[in-house]
Structure formats: C-alpha cells, structure tokens
Amino acid sequence: MLALAASALSTAPASASPAGAATLASGAAAATPASTGVRPALPTGTLRTVTVSTTAQLKSAIGSAAPGTAILVRKGSYVGPFDILRSGTAKNPISVQPYGDGAVTLTASLAMPSCGATGPDINRTVRFRQAASYWAFQNLNISGGVYIPGAGVQHAYAWMQKSIKNNDWRTLRAVPGRGTNDAVAARSAISYVAAKAGATLKPVDGVQLIGNTITRKGVHITMSRYGVIKNNTISDIACGVGPGIWFGTYSDGWTVTGNSLARIAASTVKHYMQEGIRVDNGSNYNVIDRNRIADLPGDGRAFTTDQTASYNRFTYNTASNIAIGFNDQMAGWGNLWDHNTVTGYRSAGIAFRMMDAPLRTPSMATSTNASTVTCNTLSGTGAGLQIGAMMKSKVADNRITSTKLGPYVASYWVAQGNTFNGKAAVPTTGATAMRTGVC
Numbered sequence: 001m002l003a004l005a006a007s008a009l010s011t012a013p014a015s016a017s018p019a020g021a022a023t024l025a026s027g028a029a030a031a032t033p034a035s036t037g038v039r040p041a042l043p044t045g046t047l048r049t050v051t052v053s054t055t056a057q058l059k060s061a062i063g064s065a066a067p068g069t070a071i072l073v074r075k076g077s078y079v080g081p082f083d084i085l086r087s088g089t090a091k092n093p094i095s096v097q098p099y100g101d102g103a104v105t106l107t108a109s110l111a112m113p114s115c116g117a118t119g120p121d122i123n124r125t126v127r128f129r130q131a132a133s134y135w136a137f138q139n140l141n142i143s144g145g146v147y148i149p150g151a152g153v154q155h156a157y158a159w160m161q162k163s164i165k166n167n168d169w170r171t172l173r174a175v176p177g178r179g180t181n182d183a184v185a186a187r188s189a190i191s192y193v194a195a196k197a198g199a200t201l202k203p204v205d206g207v208q209l210i211g212n213t214i215t216r217k218g219v220h221i222t223m224s225r226y227g228v229i230k231n232n233t234i235s236d237i238a239c240g241v242g243p244g245i246w247f248g249t250y251s252d253g254w255t256v257t258g259n260s261l262a263r264i265a266a267s268t269v270k271h272y273m274q275e276g277i278r279v280d281n282g283s284n285y286n287v288i289d290r291n292r293i294a295d296l297p298g299d300g301r302a303f304t305t306d307q308t309a310s311y312n313r314f315t316y317n318t319a320s321n322i323a324i325g326f327n328d329q330m331a332g333w334g335n336l337w338d339h340n341t342v343t344g345y346r347s348a349g350i351a352f353r354m355m356d357a358p359l360r361t362p363s364m365a366t367s368t369n370a371s372t373v374t375c376n377t378l379s380g381t382g383a384g385l386q387i388g389a390m391m392k393s394k395v396a397d398n399r400i401t402s403t404k405l406g407p408y409v410a411s412y413w414v415a416q417g418n419t420f421n422g423k424a425a426v427p428t429t430g431a432t433a434m435r436t437g438v439c
Contacts, residue, residue, distance in 0.1 A: 037075050039100030040138045040211060045092040046070045051099055055079050058096075067134070068092035075102025080125050080144075082106060088134035090206055095136040107143040110217070115268045117240035120220045120248075122147050128224075131202040138210045145217030145241070148204050150249075153223040155199035156190070157249045160282060164307060167365040169331065172308055175282065177252070181311045181334050183285045186252050190223065193250065203250070218244040218264070222281075226253040232260075239265035243275040244293075247309075251283040259291045266298030271327075272306065274298060276319070280306040280329075288314045296322040302342070305332045315339055325378065326350040333369040339439070341377045348386045349378025349400065356389030357406030362416055367391060373398060375439035385427070391416040395427060397434040403427050 042049070047068030052058045055078045061071045067088045073096065088094035098104045108125040125144030126137065131151040150156075163171045173179035175193060177186025194201040204224035214234045220242055221227075234244040244261040247254065256277065267273035272280075276293035279286055293302040302319035305312060306329035313336045319325040325342030328335060330353065342349040352368040359367070367389035377399040378384035384400035387409050396419070405427065413426045420427045421435065 037098040037100065037103040038139060039072065039098050042070050042097075043093050043095050043136055045089075046095065047092060058082070062096070065094045067094065070095045070097065072097060072099040073104045073140075074099045075104060077105040077107060080106055080108040081110075081123075082108075082126050084126065084128045084132045084135055085130055087132045088206075090134055093134040093136050093206065093208070095138060096140065097136075097138040098140065103141060104139075105141040105143060110144050112238055113240035115239035115265070117267075117273065118269050120242040120246060121217060121240065122149070122220065124217050124220070128204055128207070131204050133204050134206040136208040136210065137212060138208075139212065141213045141215075143215050145214060145237075146209065146219045148207055148219070148221045148224045148227075150190070150204050150223030151202040152194075152199050153201070153249050155197045156193050156201055156223055157281065159193060159197035159199075160249065160307075164330075167363075169308075169365040172282065172331075173333075175250075177284060178282060178308065178310065183253065183311070186285055189250055189252065189282075190225075217241045218246070218261075220246045220248075221251050221254070222248040224251050227255075229254065229256045229259060231258040234259060235262040237264045239267055240273065241265075242273055243278040243304075245277045246275075247279045247283040247286060248281040249283070250281070251279075252285045254286045255289075256286065256291060257289045261291065261293045262295045264296050264300060266300065271299040271301050271323070272304070274300045275304050275327075276300070276302040276322075278304045278306070279309045279312055280304070281309070282307070283309045284311045286312045288312065288317060290316045292318050293322065294320045299323045299347075301325075301327045303327065303340075304329060305335055306330050308333070310334050312336070313338075318342070320344045323347045324349075324351055325380075326376075328352045328368050328371060330355075330366050331364075331369070332371060335368075335371050337371065337373045337376060339375045342384075343379050345378070345380030345382065345384075347382045348404075349380060349384040350376060351386040352388060352390050352393075354386055354388035354406070357408075359389050359406075360408045361412050362389040362391040368393060375434060376400075377434075385432075387427070390418055393418050395419070396421050397438045398432060399434050400432045402431060403429045405429060 051072045053074040124147040126146040128148045207227040261276045301324040304327040308331045310333035319342045321344045371393040373395045383404035385403045388406045
C-alpha cells in the first residue's frame with residue numbers, strides 16, 4: 001500500500017477496473033487522440049490499479065510501482081520530471097495512463113539547449129534510470145519528451161566510437177548480429193560489448209509509448225531494446241534537442257509504427273540534430289513502418305540510418321516538405337527501404353552514403369552494403385535517388401524523377417554485385433518507373 005492519504009489515492013485489483021485487458025504490443029491504442037484523456041485498455045498482465053490526482057501522488061506511485069501495476073491518472077497537469085527507477089516484467093509490465101475523466105499532461109520546467117548543441121539533450125520530462133524496464137505510457141500529453149538510456153551506455157558508446165574512428169569495421173562487425181543478419185544472435189550483443197569494453201552494461205527492455213502527444217523534446221533511446229512506439233504524435237520540437245525519435249548505441253528490435261512527426265526545429269550544427277526518426281550507432285533489427293514525417297526546415301531529413309545501423313526495415317512510410325526523405329549514412333548493411341513515399345523533398349528523395357562519392361570503390365567501413373531499395377515513390381526538386389557508394393545492393397522498381405550517381409559508381413556498380421531493375425546494369429540517371437505488376 002502506498003503511503004498516501006486514502007482520500008487522495010485509491011488502489012484496487014485490476015479486476016475492479018472497467019477496462020478490459022489487451023496486449024500493448026498488439027497495437028491496443030485509443031481510437032481518439034491522446035489529448036482527450038480516454039483510458040486505453042490495461043496491458044495484459046495488469047494485477048492492480050492505482051489512481052492518482054496530484055503530482056506528489058503520481059511520483060510516489062511511480063517510485064513504488066511493482067510489476068503489474070497500472071497507474072491511472074486523473075485529468076489535469078502534473079509537473080515532473082518523473083524518474084523511472086523500478087522495473088516491471090515482460091509478463092507484468094507497469095503502465096501509466098489516463099483514468100478516463102479528461103486529458104492528462106506530464107510536464108516539467110526544463111533547461112533548453114542552444115540551437116548549436118552537438119548532442120542529444122537528456123534532460124527530459126520522463127527519465128528512465130537504472131535500466132528500468134517494461135513500462136508503458138499511453139494516451140498522455142508529454143511536454144518535454146522521454147529519455148530511455150541503458151545503464152553504462154557511455155562505456156559501450158566509447159568502445160564503439162574508437163573502432164569507428166579507426167575504420168575498424170572488423171571489430172564492429174564481430175559483435176553478434178552485426179556482421180550477418182541474425183536477430184537471435186543479436187540478443188547477446190550487449191553482453192559481448194560489455195566484455196570487450198570491460199564495463200558493466202544493462203539495457204532497458206520492453207518500453208512502450210503508445211498514443212501519446214509529445215512536444216518540446218522528443219524521444220531519445222540508447223542501449224534499449226525490444227520496445228514499441230506506436231500511434232504517437234511528436235511535433236514542435238525545439239532546436240538543439242535532437243530528432244523526434246533517436247535510437248542509438250545498440251538499440252535493437254523496436255517496432256515504430258503509425259507515428260506522426262512534424263516541425264523539428266532547425267539546428268545550427270548538422271542534420272543529425274534535426275531529423276524525424278534517426279537510427280544510429282549499431283542499432284539494428286528495428287521495424288520503422290507506416291510513419292508520417294512532415295515539415296522539417298533547413299537540412300531536416302525524415303528517416304536516417306548512420307554509424308553501422310544495419311538490418312533495419314523502413315516500409316510504407318511517408319515524408320513531405322523535407323530536405324531528404326530517406327538517408328542511409330555510414331556503413332548501413334542490409335537495410336530495407338520498401339514502399340515508401342516522399343513528396344516535396346528539397347535535396348533528395350533517398351540518398352546512400354554521399355560522403356563516399358570520392359571513393360573509387362566502396363569501403364567496408366563506411367559505404368552502403370547489401371541494401372534493398374524497392375517500390376519507393378520519390379518526387380520533388382533535386383535528385384530523387386542519390387548514390388555516393390554502394391555494394392551488393394538491389395535497386396528496383398522505384399518511381400523517381402531523376403538519379404544522381406557519384407563519379408565512380410558506374411565504373412564499379414556491376415563488379416561490386418549491385419543490380420538495377422533486376423539486372424546487372426548501372427542505374428539510369430534520368431527518371432525511372434516501376435515495372436507494371438511488380439510493386
């Protein structure tokens with residue numbers, strides 16, 4: 001029992017709640033916007049409910065929650081930050097969601113970085129600590145964003161960056177699930193890196209963000225795995241904070257679907273601080289599906305992979321009014337780009353490692369490798385498809401207004417095992433169309 005007045009806080013077994021159970025990962029989310037405060041179905045595995053109506057009660061409930069607790073929040077505004085210290089379990093997650101009597105807003109008075117900041121702002125309204133796992137936040141307004149870091153992540157990041165700086169791709173690809181497409185082996189990646197880095201590492205697992213409205217700061221995820229980000233609206237993100245959703249440092253196996261992102265303010269540094277969804281630093285096996293990103297100013301890029309992020313799937317997403325729609329940066333191996341649509345791009349619809357354009361042959365350390373680029377529709381100004389360096393990749397049946405190749409791509413395209421429209425042929429530099437019946 002929580003040490004709060006009974007008149008202000010109530011607890012009850014889950015069966016006392018009128019809401020039925022549903023598995024969050026299956027996509028249970030309110031049909032109405034989060035701002036209405038409609039209570040979604042309780043997660044499968046809920047054992048008890050706790051109802052709160054003040055900030056102090058909410059913080060206490062979060063700090064005392066046991067596996068299977070659903071925290072039901074009465075309508076109103078609650079001032080954090082809110083630190084998540086305890087873990088649920090895969091069978092019995094902990095959840096925070098509206099009671100059902102109106103909109104619920106979580107907010108905090110947060111320092112805001114300069115527009116010239118060069119790294120993610122970790123000072124956010126909801127902050128996971130000590131690798132707390134298996135939480136779900138549903139149908140809330142979160143002003144100030146969410147930060148989800150694994151414990152000891154700085155050691156894993158430093159170990160990885162040393163190899164990246166030295167172009168030591170063999171060391172990076174020796175991590176389980178990095179050199180080959182093997183999602184099962186990848187489950188041991190963090191323990192492998194811990195041994196190599198000589199550090200204690202503990203990932204965050206199983207976090208779910210569903211049906212929320214997130215503003216001011218987005219969602220930053222690092223060394224965290226196997227979660228769900230579904231049906232959220234993420235918009236009006238301040239400059240210098242970072243992308244709307246940012247996965248880094250071995251963040252594997254997330255499902256990111258049905259989200260709408262817009263208006264990530266322009267950074268005065270580089271594109272990576274102002275993107276829609278960014279997947280980098282060895283984050284693999286993520287499914288990025290049916291998301292919508294629009295209205296990114298400056299050099300804003302809707303979807304990006306970078307720094308060895310591999311074997312990710314980008315399917316049926318849309319991007320509009322952006323600089324670049326899809327951007328495969330350093331050493332993306334085995335990424336899938338399929339049935340995506342970009343309209344109104346300013347620089348490119350989809351670009352593959354343009355920084356390697358000066359290379360006379362692709363680099364295992366930096367270039368795109370074994371990507372599949374199929375059935376995408378790209379329209380805007382500039383080149384629809386840009387290829388700086390690519391090997392062992394399949395590009396087929398895309399509708400593109402124009403194509404731009406690096407100066408040496410045509411000379412090695414076939415020899416490096418690439419294909420275009422099902423043939424060992426160099427991509428045409430003019431407009432291309434989908435073959436009838438293929439897509």
